[in-house]
Amino acid sequence: MKFFNNGMKTPCGEIHIVKDRCKGCGFCVTYCPMDVLELSDEFNTKGYHFPEVKNPENCINCGLCEMLCPDFAIWSTLKEEKEVIEVLT
Amino acid sequence: MIENIEGTHPIDSLLREGSIPFVWCPGCGIGTVVNTFVETLEKVKIDLGKVCVSSGIGCTGKVADYLKINCCNESHDNAIKCAVKFKLENPETKVVVFLNDADFIASGADDFIEAGKKGVELLVIYINNFIYIISECKVTPTTPFVRTLDDENLELPFNIPHLAKLCGARYVARWTTLHVRRLMYSITDALENPGLAVIEVISPCLMYYATDGKIGETIDRMRFFHNNTVIKHGEPTENLDIRLQDKIIMGRFVDK
Ligand code: SF4
Ligand code: SF4
Ligand code: SF4
Numbered sequence: 285m286k287f288f289n290n291g292m293k294t295p296c297g298e299i300h301i302v303k304d305r306c307k308g309c310g311f312c313v314t315y316c317p318m319d320v321l322e323l324s325d326e327f328n329t330k331g332y333h334f335p336e337v338k339n340p341e342n343c344i345n346c347g348l349c350e351m352l353c354p355d356f357a358i359w360s361t362l363k364e365e366k367e368v369i370e371v372l373t
Numbered sequence: 374m375i376e377n378i379e380g381t382h383p384i385d386s387l388l389r390e391g392s393i394p395f396v397w398c399p400g401c402g403i404g405t406v407v408n409t410f411v412e413t414l415e416k417v418k419i420d421l422g423k424v425c426v427s428s429g430i431g432c433t434g435k436v437a438d439y440l441k442i443n444c445c446n447e448s449h450d451n452a453i454k455c456a457v458k459f460k461l462e463n464p465e466t467k468v469v470v471f472l473n474d475a476d477f478i479a480s481g482a483d484d485f486i487e488a489g490k491k492g493v494e495l496l497v498i499y500i501n502n503f504i505y506i507i508s509e510c511k512v513t514p515t516t517p518f519v520r521t522l523d524d525e526n527l528e529l530p531f532n533i534p535h536l537a538k539l540c541g542a543r544y545v546a547r548w549t550t551l552h553v554r555r556l557m558y559s560i561t562d563a564l565e566n567p568g569l570a571v572i573e574v575i576s577p578c579l580m581y582y583a584t585d586g587k588i589g590e591t592i593d594r595m596r597f598f599h600n601n602t603v604i605k606h607g608e609p610t611e612n613l614d615i616r617l618q619d620k621i622i623m624g625r626f627v628d629k
Contacts, residue, residue, distance in 0.1 A: 307394075309399050309592070311592065311595065314592055332399070350412070351408055351409055351554070352405060353404075353408060354399075354402070354404025354408065355393065355394065356388070
């Protein structure tokens with residue numbers, strides 16, 4: 285097995301959620317490609333289950349949750365860029 | 374990280390104060406389309422003073438109320454007419470019209486055909502929710518294959534991309550609310566197009582249409598899009614009837 289770094293960097297995102305805007309549709313949770321989010325057991329002030337961050341280190345700042353959300357309740361910002369280490373077997 | 378602060382979303386600056394919460398039902402596609410449109414405007418760095426938005430009636434009619442962008446609404450159900458008038462008076466401005474079944478194909482069809490004939494530069498984003506919500510859930514000229522609360526549809530639905538092409542549209546595309554990234558690229562292309570551009574976004578109404586068991590609510594509707602759509606760029610527009618094939622064909626059909 286070889287490890288090498290080809291100089292590419294992968295972005296790391298940070299998720300922000302305004303929980304009282306959320307209407308609990310679950311699009312962000314279902315379509316996040318990295319399985320970062322989950323629906324909370326708690327209710328917000330409107331009575332919907334809002335999303336929570338389950339695996340914060342997985343987020344790649346792709347912005348899909350931000351674009352799918354119909355209520356402008358979730359967005360991601362770039363936190364840092366990590367160097368990619370590819371594993372060849 | 375959970376925050377609870379209003380007004381911190383990066384594109385809140387493009388929404389009017391007090392517009393959130395939106396009036397739309399949880400998971401309605403109109404919100405997703407507005408979100409994608411606003412993100413596209415941010416991304417292409419267009420001069421917002423040169424953009425004008427118009428919308429008509431019904432649920433889609435609220436779009437122009439919520440956006441903090443110039444707006445040329447005049448009155449009930451003549452969105453295209455206002456937009457054409459505004460465009461002819463202000464040729465520098467990019468006019469974007471958000472339409473639904475009623476003011477695009479039912480009462481606004483003559484205005485649309487005239488706009489195509491004149492070759493006016495407009496971007497029409499047509500949100501096809503398959504039903505008249507305010508007029509007691511009646512079928513529309515685009516309702517395909519199932520019954521609604523009051524009516525059964527015995528007619529063939531309109532093939533919107535074909536009509537748009539025949540009217541002289543220079544950019545025609547169709548997407549669903551699941552394909553937001555492709556919709557974003559389409560809006561970017563259409564904003565640059567110097568003619569009439571029509572983008573149809575399929576977004577069945579969650580409350581009155583999609584609940585019949587075939588499409589399903591919120592997340593089931595997204596799964597329906599996932600399983601029942603196929604992307605074919607450049608498909609001849611006469612094949613794009615929603616009723617006649619088992620999969621809904623999407624893509625960019627005309628670009629010239
Ligand atoms: S930005 Fe992408 S990876 Fe991060 S939570 Fe949203 S959808 Fe998931
Ligand atoms: S997409 Fe938006 S409204 Fe839907 S669950 Fe996620 S944060 Fe809430
Ligand atoms: S009634 Fe239908 S189209 Fe109108 S907001 Fe609700 S789901 Fe959307």
